[in-house]
Amino acid sequence: KQAAKIGTKFADARAGDLPEAKMSTKEWLSQYTKNDTVHAIFRNLCAAIFAANDDEVPARAFLTYFAVKGAFKRFGFCPRGTVGLWNDLADGIRAAGGEIWLDAPVTELHVQDGLATGVSVMKDGVATRVQARTVISNIGPRATVDLPGGEAFGPDYIARARTLPRPSANIVINFATQKRLVDVPGLVTFGKTRRLCNMGELTATCPELAPAGWYQYVAYAVPRPAIGDFDEKAEVEASLQDLRDEFPDFAQARMLSVRVMRDGWPAQRSCAGFDMPQTTPLANLWHVGDAVKDYGDGGTQACAYTGREAARHAVAHLDAVRVAAAA
Numbered sequence: 001k002q003a004a005k006i007g008t009k010f011a012d013a014r015a016g017d018l019p020e021a022k023m024s025t026k027e028w029l030s031q032y033t034k035n036d037t038v039h040a041i042f043r044n045l046c047a048a049i050f051a052a053n054d055d056e057v058p059a060r061a062f063l064t065y066f067a068v069k070g071a072f073k074r075f076g077f078c079p080r081g082t083v084g085l086w087n088d089l090a091d092g093i094r095a096a097g098g099e100i101w102l103d104a105p106v107t108e109l110h111v112q113d114g115l116a117t118g119v120s121v122m123k124d125g126v127a128t129r130v131q132a133r134t135v136i137s138n139i140g141p142r143a144t145v146d147l148p149g150g151e152a153f154g155p156d157y158i159a160r161a162r163t164l165p166r167p168s169a170n171i172v173i174n175f176a177t178q179k180r181l182v183d184v185p186g187l188v189t190f191g192k193t194r195r196l197c198n199m200g201e202l203t204a205t206c207p208e209l210a211p212a213g214w215y216q217y218v219a220y221a222v223p224r225p226a227i228g229d230f231d232e233k234a235e236v237e238a239s240l241q242d243l244r245d246e247f248p249d250f251a252q253a254r255m256l257s258v259r260v261m262r263d264g265w266p267a268q269r270s271c272a273g274f275d276m277p278q279t280t281p282l283a284n285l286w287h288v289g290d291a292v293k294d295y296g297d298g299g300t301q302a303c304a305y306t307g308r309e310a311a312r313h314a315v316a317h318l319d320a321v322r323v324a325a326a327a
């Protein structure tokens with residue numbers, strides 16, 4: 001009966017009937033069930049998709065992702081790792097005559113009369129000024145306004161860029177075992193865990209990643225809270241305890257790394273539901289990436305959409321400038 005009620009609410013969401021923006025996923029779900037396992041599953045879906053807890057992700061964003069945007073309709077991963085996608089993109093850019101500078105941080109933004117005129121970049125240890133008619137920033141609104149020259153965005157926008165996006169954290173545990181822990185090719189999402197939300201055996205699909213006889217895993221956990229400060233040591237320990245509870249053979253695992261993604265390099269620069277617009281007070285500068293996603297979107301594909309949108313804005317801007325110059 002409770003499942004039917006939740007199913008009906010998903011259908012309502014699909015028809016446009018969404019909860020008010022401030023209600024959390026946990027509050028929304030509590031209206032229909034008190035079942036601990038159902039709550040744990042929703043928590044772990046929030047954690048796996050949005051890198052935040054069910055009391056942090058707005059129900060409106062959760063339902064937009066799952067019911068409206070049709071999450072996982074097209075699902076896949078790149079066998080060369082996610083970087084394989086970006087390498088293909090880079091090949092396309094170079095083939096079209098573009099250049100890509102790696103290890104070249106932007107150190108300053110240049111602005112004149114309300115328009116970005118370029119950036120300074122450290123290239124091979126030398127500060128190099130690049131003139132530009134349009135600028136697209138992928139470091140997030142907060143880091144962009146904090147660049148020298150960022151004061152041109154104005155105090156209101158700077159204040160919003162520093163407070164609106166809510167970075168969320170996750171904990172990535174890489175390990176290997178000589179005994180297979182779970183015989184599933186793909187990602188497993190857990191039920192009643194406390195921090196652990198999902199795990200994949202990489203060697204199930206790419207056996208070449210580990211020496212013969214070894215199984216390599218990546219497990220993801222989300223701290224409490226995931227948005228804001230948390231005790232890193234205690235949260236890592238709670239995540240490892242979940243793995244011990246789920247898999248007794250984890251005790252024999254060889255640990256490869258434990259990384260806590262937070263602060264300057266979080267899991268998401270903004271949890272879904274708290275993103276900023278891509279447009280800025282500078283008419284020829286747009287943001288892309290995981291702090292300016294479409295409402296209720298998440299992950300890499302959401303970032304790709306922001307790239308497409310920024311490119312459209314930039315082309316329209318350049319066209320308008322060209323038309324104005326010709327008139």
Ligand SMILES: Cc1cc2nc3c(=O)[nH]c(=O)nc-3n(C[C@H](O)[C@H](O)[C@H](O)COP(=O)(O)OP(=O)(O)OC[C@H]3O[C@@H](n4cnc5c(N)ncnc54)[C@H](O)[C@@H]3O)c2cc1C
Pocket residue numbers: 104105106107138139143170172261266267268269288289290291298299300301303
């Ligand atoms: C552990 C983990 C697992 C994840 N799993 C998934 C998943 O399974 N599926 C999914 O869809 N999403 C996943 N995500 C989320 C996804 O990876 C991110 O949302 C996405 O990569 C963000 O892309 P981005 O381009 O916005 O930012 P980033 O990938 O962080 O790119 C920003 C770049 O800007 C560079 N930079 C910073 N400052 C400067 C500067 N001053 N000048 C020049 N460059 C600068 C940084 O070095 C970085 O390369 C995961 C994230 C994490 C952390």
